[in-house]
Amino acid sequence: MGEYLKISVPATSANLGAGFDVFGVALETPFDIIEFEKSDSIKIEMHGRDSRYIPTDPKRNIAGIVASIMKIPVKITIHRNIPLSSGLGSSAAPAAGTAFGLNEMFSLGHSREELVQIAAHGEKAASGAAHADNVAPAIYGGFVIVHKKNIISLMPRSIGIVAVHPEIIVSTRHARAILPKKLSLEDISFNTGNAASMVVGMMKNDIDLIGESMENRVIEEIRSNLIKGYAQVRQSAIEAGARGVTISGSGPTMIAVCRMDDRENIAKAMISAFSENQVKSEAFITTIGKGVSVLE
Numbered sequence: 424m425g426e427y428l429k430i431s432v433p434a435t436s437a438n439l440g441a442g443f444d445v446f447g448v449a450l451e452t453p454f455d456i457i458e459f460e461k462s463d464s465i466k467i468e469m470h471g472r473d474s475r476y477i478p479t480d481p482k483r484n485i486a487g488i489v490a491s492i493m494k495i496p497v498k499i500t501i502h503r504n505i506p507l508s509s510g511l512g513s514s515a516a517p518a519a520g521t522a523f524g525l526n527e528m529f530s531l532g533h534s535r536e537e538l539v540q541i542a543a544h545g546e547k548a549a550s551g552a553a554h555a556d557n558v559a560p561a562i563y564g565g566f567v568i569v570h571k572k573n574i575i576s577l578m579p580r581s582i583g584i585v586a587v588h589p590e591i592i593v594s595t596r597h598a599r600a601i602l603p604k605k606l607s608l609e610d611i612s613f614n615t616g617n618a619a620s621m622v623v624g625m626m627k628n629d630i631d632l633i634g635e636s637m638e639n640r641v642i643e644e645i646r647s648n649l650i651k652g653y654a655q656v657r658q659s660a661i662e663a664g665a666r667g668v669t670i671s672g673s674g675p676t677m678i679a680v681c682r683m684d685d686r687e688n689i690a691k692a693m694i695s696a697f698s699e700n701q702v703k704s705e706a707f708i709t710t711i712g713k714g715v716s717v718l719e
């Protein structure tokens with residue numbers, strides 16, 4: 424049992440279009456760094472991006488809630504890099520990182536499936552929403568399918584990802600509330616077909632198939648209304664070489680899948696399209712990456 428542990432835990436992108444609440448990928452960047460030190464009670468320290476908006480009261484902080492679920496008194500210091508409320512799993516990262524970190528440091532012997540459940544529970548207690556489609560890829564890495572009690576992960580290689588985060592506020596609660604409760608048989612069939620071909624695309628490292636399979640009915644169309652410039656940004660990414668574009672999680676970040684060499688051009692095109700719509704944005708040029716990992 425160690426006295427100290429330092430980990431990195433990545434941003435994640437849920438849904439990938441047709442896999443609503445089922446698919447997620449871990450991104451290589453951005454990632455948060457979390458340090459754990461032995462302590463006589465749960466203490467939280469926050470540093471870095473948007474940290475002033477995050478409570479340090481352990482009862483209201485996601486990492487603190489996860490430590491309390493695991494019954495471990497520990498000092499947790501979080502260095503944030505993942506933008507808040509971006510659709511890039513900023514609340515899943517501390518939940519997944521804390522579950523993983525405490526399991527490692529205190530040799531608790533939880534399986535990865537159990538860590539996903541603990542992290543999802545912690546995320547729900549803090550944010551009201553429990554979708555393991557962000558915590559699961561943060562823990563497993565790669566492309567992850569979360570369905571019923573099953574978590575299946577694949578590690579595709581050299582899939583270029585450009586994630587462009589616009590300065591727009593989208594609440595996940597609202598982005599879920601505006602969705603219809605039912606889809607037509609035709610739309611279900613379309614989304615099921617694309618979800619199935621997405622899995623094959625990931626298995627074969629087939630960027631074209633992955634890109635095509637990101638198209639989805641109903642969900643994206645409704646949520647696109649929350650993202651100013653959506654249509655133009657999407658079009659500009661495709662013209663710059665993206666094989667597919669979708670909303671990351673509940674947004675507002677938009678992600679494009681492409682060849683690794685096309686990432687810079689696509690990022691420029693998407694930022695410029697947002698800017699033509701008077702929206703500032705920031706691009707993360709990345710790829711599908713590994714999950715949470717120990718640094719020290």
Ligand code: HSE
Pocket residue numbers: 437438443444445552554556595598599672673
């Ligand atoms: N699958 C979720 C959604 C991700 O799209 O609402 C956000 O938690």
